[in-house]
Structure formats: structure tokens, C-alpha cells
Amino acid sequence: xxxxxxxxxxxxxxxxxxxxxxxxxxxxxxxxxxxxxxxxxxxxxxxxxxxxxxxxxxxxxxxxxxxxxxxxxxxxxxxxxxxxxxxxxxxxxxxxxxxxxxxxxxxxxxxxxxxxxxxxxxxxxxxxxxxxxxxxxxxxxxxxxxxxxxxxxxxxxxxxxxxxxxxxxxxxxxxxxxxxxxxxxxxxxxxxxxxxxxxxxxxxxxxxxxxxxxxxxxxxxxxxxxxxxxxxxxxxxxxxxxxxxxxxxxxxxxxxxxxxxxxxxxxxxxxxxxxxxxxxxxxxxxxxxxxxxxxxxxxxxxxxxxxxxxxxxxxxxxxxxxxxxxxxxxxxxxxxxxxxxxxxxxxxxxxxxxxxxxxxxxxxxxxxxxxxxxxxxxxxxxxxxxxxxxxxxxxxxxxxxxxxxxxxxxxxxxxxxxxxxxxxxxxx
Numbered sequence: 251x252x253x254x255x256x257x258x259x260x261x262x263x264x265x266x267x268x269x270x271x272x273x274x275x276x277x278x279x280x281x282x283x284x285x286x287x288x289x290x291x292x293x294x295x296x297x298x299x300x301x302x303x304x305x306x307x308x309x310x311x312x313x314x315x316x317x318x319x320x321x322x323x324x325x326x327x328x329x330x331x332x333x334x335x336x337x338x339x340x341x342x343x344x345x346x347x348x349x350x351x352x353x354x355x356x357x358x359x360x361x362x363x364x365x366x367x368x369x370x371x372x373x374x375x376x377x378x379x380x381x382x383x384x385x386x387x388x389x390x391x392x393x394x395x396x397x398x399x400x401x402x403x404x405x406x407x408x409x410x411x412x413x414x415x416x417x418x419x420x421x422x423x424x425x426x427x428x429x430x431x432x433x434x435x436x437x438x439x440x441x442x443x444x445x446x447x448x449x450x451x452x453x454x455x456x457x458x459x460x461x462x463x464x465x466x467x468x469x470x471x472x473x474x475x476x477x478x479x480x481x482x483x484x485x486x487x488x489x490x491x492x493x494x495x496x497x498x499x500x501x502x503x504x505x506x507x508x509x510x511x512x513x514x515x516x517x518x519x520x521x522x523x524x525x526x527x528x529x530x531x532x533x534x535x536x537x538x539x540x541x542x543x544x545x546x547x548x549x550x551x552x553x554x555x556x557x558x559x560x561x562x563x564x565x566x567x568x569x570x571x572x573x574x575x576x577x578x579x580x581x582x583x584x585x586x587x588x589x590x591x592x593x594x595x596x597x598x599x600x601x602x603x604x605x606x607x608x609x610x611x612x613x614x615x616x617x618x619x620x621x622x623x624x625x626x627x628x629x630x631x632x633x634x635x636x637x638x639x640x641x642x643x644x645x646x647x648x649x650x651x652x653x654x655x656x657x658x659x660x661x662x663x664x665x666x667x668x669x670x671x672x673x674x675x676x677x678x
Contacts, residue, residue: 252354253526256537256676260522260643261287261467265481265631271471272478272517273370277306277635278313280469281320281366284519284636287467288362289324292523296325298533300358302332303349305341305365305635308372308413309334316366326362336635338664339583340546341365342520343638343671347544349524359529364521365635372413379407417551417664424585424664425500427555429507432588434553435595439506442587443493446511446628448618449584453625454486461624461651465643483514483631511587516631520639537676538646539657543569544671551666556589558668559660560596561606564613566658566670574614577672578654581645583637583661584626593662623648637661642673649675 263283266272272280281304288294304317313319317332335345342365349361375381383399390396416423432442456462457480468479488510498505499512530537543566547558559582567573574597584590594616596602603609624644627637638661645657660670 253356253528255350255353255541256525256527256530257539257541257642257646257673258523258525258530258535258537259288259292260465260520260639260646261291262465262520262636262640262643263287263469263518264466264478265483265516265518265633265636266478267483267631268369268515268517270482270517271476272368272469275368275517276313276371277310277316277366277368277519278319278323280368280517280519281316281364282323283467283469284364284366284521285320285324285362288364288521288523291467292535294360294362294523296327296330298360299326299330299362300360301349301352302326302330302362303335303345304332304363305335305337305343305345305638307336307338307341307367307634308369309336310373320366338667339585339632339634340638340661340663340667340669341635343661343669344546346522346524346541346638346642347671350541350544353524353526359526361524362521363524364519364639365633365637366519367633367635368517369515369633370517374413375411377407377409377411379403417555420551423500424555425507425512427551427553428512428586428588429498429501429505430553431556431592432506435592437506437588437591437595439494441591442506442511443490445587445590447488447490447493449587449622449625449628450485450488452623453481453484453629456624457481457484464647465640481630483516484625484629507586507588511628513585513627513632516633518631518633518636520636520643522639522643538650539673539676542672542674544669545569547668549666555664555666556585556662557593557596558662558666559670560593560602562668562670563597563658563660564607564609566672567613570672572656572672574616577656577658578620578652579645579648579657580616580621581641581648581657581659582622582626583632583641584622584628585632585662587628589662638669642671645673649673
């Protein structure tokens with residue numbers, strides 16, 4: 251019999267726009283801040299943790315298994331195994347579900363999970379021909395061998411390769427794919443701008459009301475001269491007029507995705523603590539939620555690259571024998587406003603249900619008054635590897651604060667992938 255897995259608590263660093271206050275930090279730094287903050291918050295002892303799983307997308311070759319380096323830097327015992335998970339924007343979702351599987355099967359009782367991304371410092375390589383030349387120098391025996399180094403090289407071979415956030419299989423950026431998907435499903439520019447504005451205004455209200463205080467851990471920068479305590483991408487003063495004035499960012503001149511209705515490059519880290527339920531209660535922990543159901547889906551990348559949540563949501567609802575009316579809290583990853591509007595339209599479409607889900611009727615309409623009421627990735631930010639744990643943390647906190655029973659979490663990811671999870675509030 252599978253054991254029940256509970257979510258004890260979660261924390262995160264502030265999520266900051268890249269090239270701002272976190273620009274001198276590495277993913278290793280932010281990851282250890284988050285994990286150390288979790289340990290301090292929960293008082294978990296290193297001897298209790300059975301495995302650590304941390305998501306990361308753009309990996310530094312020096313810390314390729316960043317979960318292990320974060321674990322050691324946080325002062326945890328060296329005997330704890332650590333695994334880095336990578337599944338694009340759902341990298342820490344897979345960290346969580348991998349830990350859930352290990353705990354439910356009785357392999358471990360406790361796992362620290364999370365994710366981290368620093369877009370201010372991405373690895374930039376030399377081009378392949380130049381890299382090969384550099385590797386050849388390891389075989390050089392004498393100074394004269396260097397005379398042949400530039401043989402066959404062109405000036406263009408010395409230029410760096412700057413990574414592009416695009417699909418390897420299609421060559422399209424995620425923004426281009428979102429533009430096509432929005433057009434296909436009739437997600438208008440006005441709808442997208444309105445959704446983005448909603449996200450920023452809700453996040454600003456949540457920030458003002460202190461609703462993020464329970465999940466954000468302060469980070470000291472500039473040798474203690476400054477302490478960062480809040481997200482800096484939230485634009486509470488934004489207006490529909492400002493958003494509507496922005497030009498298309500990807501497909502010009504007729505695209506609908508702009509810098510204002512897309513999530514921005516973000517630096518940040520998150521961490522959460524999962525336990526086997528009886529172990530948690532026996533050791534004096536008060537869980538916030540129970541992990542009930544989760545799934546992952548995928549389709550071939552193309553004009554529906556980000557449709558994943560619309561495919562994943564009905565799977566977890568059916569598994570739990572629930573409908574959207576049974577869900578009290580919805581926390582969806584907002585990669586783009588166009589992606590969110592499209593997913594909401596698809597779930598509320600009979601035609602989509604019949605042609606894509608093999609269902610007689612639509613999944614239903616998600617009530618906006620229950621969806622991302624504290625903002626989302628469009629406003630808070632989206633550090634690729636960290637967002638999944640943020641979603642679960644926020645969902646669990648909302649269940650507690652709002653007196654709800656079930657929360658539905660969903661996210662899209664590069665590669666045409668998607669994820670959905672249902673958690674239940676924990677009651678004594």
C-alpha cells in the first residue's frame with residue numbers, strides 16, 4: 251500500500267528581474283539560500299532527510315549536479331544523496347513528484363525539494379570549431395605547436411554562441427509558438443493584455459497585504475549593505491493603455507505577444523519539505539497539504555507548444571473523481587498571457603474536449619475569482635527551475651488562508667510538455 255505524502259512548508263527567495271540585485275549570484279548561491287531558509291523555517295534535521303531533488307534548466311558545467319552542491323553548501327550531511335532534475339519550466343515539479351514517488355514507496359521518509367535559475371549569468375560557449383581547437387591544445391608538447399592553432403579558423407569561429415530560448419526541434423522561440431497558439435484559439439490581444447494587467451494588480455495587492463511574507467526569505471546582497479525582501483517585477487501601476495501601446499515582440503507586425511503580456515527573465519530559487527504523513531505527525535510536524543494526484547503530458551512541439559495544462563488537468567480530475575467545481579484554489583503557471591487565455595478557452599470548449607480529450611463534454615470554466623489570486627509568473631516572475639515549488643507553496647498557503655479543500659496546480663513547459671497536480675488541505 252502506498253504511503254501518503256504531505257507538504258510541510260515551502261520558501262523562496264524574492265524573484266527578481268535578471269540583471270538586477272541578484273546578477274552577481276550564481277544558481278549555486280540562490281539555491282543554498284533557499285535550502286538554508288527552508289531548514290531554518292522547518293527546523294528539519296539533516297539526519298532525517300533521505301534525498302534531495304532540485305530542478306535547474308540552464309546548468310553551469312561547474313555545478314552540473316547543482317542539487318548536490320546546494321545540499322553541501324547548506325550544511326547538510328554528506329551522506330544525503332542529491333539529484334538535479336531538468337524538465338524545462340516544470341523542473342521543480344518533477345523534483346516534487348520524484349520525491350513523492352520515493353516517499354510513497356517507502357524508500358525514504360523525508361525529502362527536501364526545490365529549484366533554482368539565474369538568468370543573469372547563463373553559460374556562453376565558443377563555437378564548436380574553436381572549442382575543438384582549444385581541446386587540441388591539451389596535446390601540445392612544445393611552444394611551436396601553438397603556431398598551428400589558428401590554421402583553418404575563420405574570424406567568425408571566434409564569436410561566442412549565445413543561447414537562445416527556442417525549441418531545438420523547431421527552431422521557434424516559445425513566444426513565436428505562443429503567438430501561433432493564441433491566433434489558433436482566438437485569444438485576442440485585448441484578452442491577453444487584460445490577463446497580464448490582472449496578474450500584476452493582484453500580485454501588487456498581495457504584496458501590499460503581506461501575503462508573500464510567509465514564503466519569501468530575505469536575501470542579503472552587496473556584503474550586507476542591502477537586504478532584498480520582495481519581488482521586483484510586479485507592476486502595480488500598470489494600465490491597459492500602457493500594455494496596449496507595446497509592439498509585438500515575436501511575430502511582427504501582427505503578433506499579439508508583447509513584453510508586457512509575457513513572463514520576464516528571472517533570477518530566483520525555491521525549496522519545499524515533503525514527508526511521509528505518519529512520520530511527520532510522529533515527529534511533531536503540522537503539514538499544510540497532502541499530495542494527492544499528479545500527471546505529465548507531452549505533444550509534438552509546434553503551434554500548440556504550451557497547451558499542456560489543458561491536456562493534463564482532466565487527467566488528475568478524473569483520477570480523483572473530481573470536477574472543476576470541487577476545486578477551491580487554482581494555481582497555474584503564467585508563461586504568457588496568451589498561453590493562459592488559450593488554456594482557459596480550451597478547457598471550456600466542447601469541441602476541444604471531443605477532438606483532443608476524447609470526452610463528450612468540456613472540462614469546464616475555471617472561475618477567475620479562484621485563479622492565481624496572488625498574481626502569477628507574469629508578475630511575480632519565472633525562474634525556470636524554481637516555479638513549480640512556488641506554485642505548490644502558494645497553493646498550500648492559499649488553502650490554509652482561504653479555508654479550501656482542494657487545489658489544482660498546472661504548468662506548461664518547453665518541448666510541448668505539461669503538468670497538473672492536485673493537493674488537499676491537511677486537517678488534524
